[in-house]
Amino acid sequence: MIxxxxxxxxxxxxxxALFCATVALIGYFAVQTISSxxxxxxxxxxxxxxxxxxxxxxxxxxxxxPPFVVGSALLxxxxxxxxxxxxxxxxxxxxxxxxxxxxxxDAAAAAWRADPNRENWVSK
Amino acid sequence: xxxxxxxxxxxxxxWIVFFVTFASCLAVPVPSSLLMxxxxxxxxxxDLSLPSVFAAAFIGAILGDNAGYWIARGLGNRLNDWxxxxxxxxxxxxxxxxxxxxxxxxxxxFSCWLVAPLGPYVNYVSGMTRFSWLKFALxxxxxxxxxxxLYVGLGYVFADSLTTISxxxxxxxxxxxxxxxxxxxAIWLWRASKPKNDVRTPQN
Numbered sequence: 287m288i289x290x291x292x293x294x295x296x297x298x299x300x301x302x303a304l305f306c307a308t309v310a311l312i313g314y315f316a317v318q319t320i321s322s323x324x325x326x327x328x329x330x331x332x333x334x335x336x337x338x339x340x341x342x343x344x345x346x347x348x349x350x351x352p353p354f355v356v357g358s359a360l361l362x363x364x365x366x367x368x369x370x371x372x373x374x375x376x377x378x379x380x381x382x383x384x385x386x387x388x389x390x391x392d393a394a395a396a397a398w399r400a401d402p403n404r405e406n407w408v409s410k
Numbered sequence: 411x412x413x414x415x416x417x418x419x420x421x422x423x424x425w426i427v428f429f430v431t432f433a434s435c436l437a438v439p440v441p442s443s444l445l446m447x448x449x450x451x452x453x454x455x456x457d458l459s460l461p462s463v464f465a466a467a468f469i470g471a472i473l474g475d476n477a478g479y480w481i482a483r484g485l486g487n488r489l490n491d492w493x494x495x496x497x498x499x500x501x502x503x504x505x506x507x508x509x510x511x512x513x514x515x516x517x518x519x520f521s522c523w524l525v526a527p528l529g530p531y532v533n534y535v536s537g538m539t540r541f542s543w544l545k546f547a548l549x550x551x552x553x554x555x556x557x558x559x560l561y562v563g564l565g566y567v568f569a570d571s572l573t574t575i576s577x578x579x580x581x582x583x584x585x586x587x588x589x590x591x592x593x594x595x596a597i598w599l600w601r602a603s604k605p606k607n608d609v610r611t612p613q614n
Binding site: 293318325344 | 413423603604
């Protein structure tokens, strides 16, 4: 074994270095995979922060809110003929920032989840 | 770049899925896996139809794989003389051809999904070594069904938490690819380190 390693070190140094680098990469990805899986399984991270590419329907799905609650929070008509509009577009149209939209969604979600009579909410 | 492409899904729908999976099979660095997850999530939310997301990703991937194969095959024909002129280059080509004859089908299949970052290069090597196109196309289709089904399906099921599931999957995919490369290098190094049977003239 030692003599083989010696032989490789003398004749195939680059390939040996590549192998060591790949083993290091395995360690890196293993740690990353485990830590991201732990993060994913933590229920605290259920409400994912909004991103410019998300759509109102997707937010409703992700935050587990009825579409009309998200629609009014995002100033978006859920029955509009264009089904998909990105939050980026909604922000631009209403001269708001993405953070403003996040605040509006958080407020709407909190109001919805806190109200014991929410089943009586009607879509406008 | 990633966010820009994802934002285009809202505007252009499944067309973006088609073009991005096509490009990713030609080694263009686009976030195809993340895009399929997102499109699956949009299908779950009711913003896209699941069958059309699946079809767009699948057709894009198949066309991309075959485009890569035929580009490399055309290039391989032109490089033939250049490869044959040098002993090392010719040996490398012969080795690749022998490898593909033995392991070609499973390499194409697994490089579509399990070690997806290597996929485009396996397509190029397949074309370059004139690996049977029929076998390439069939194994490739089988592999892409798994790739597309896996990512679109996971996006659909875990639509609530796309941003976290995507980081789990991209790290896991990097891990599997690094393991595959390490195994390949280890086999090569093991063979290369074999002590040569020295032919010595017996001493009188």
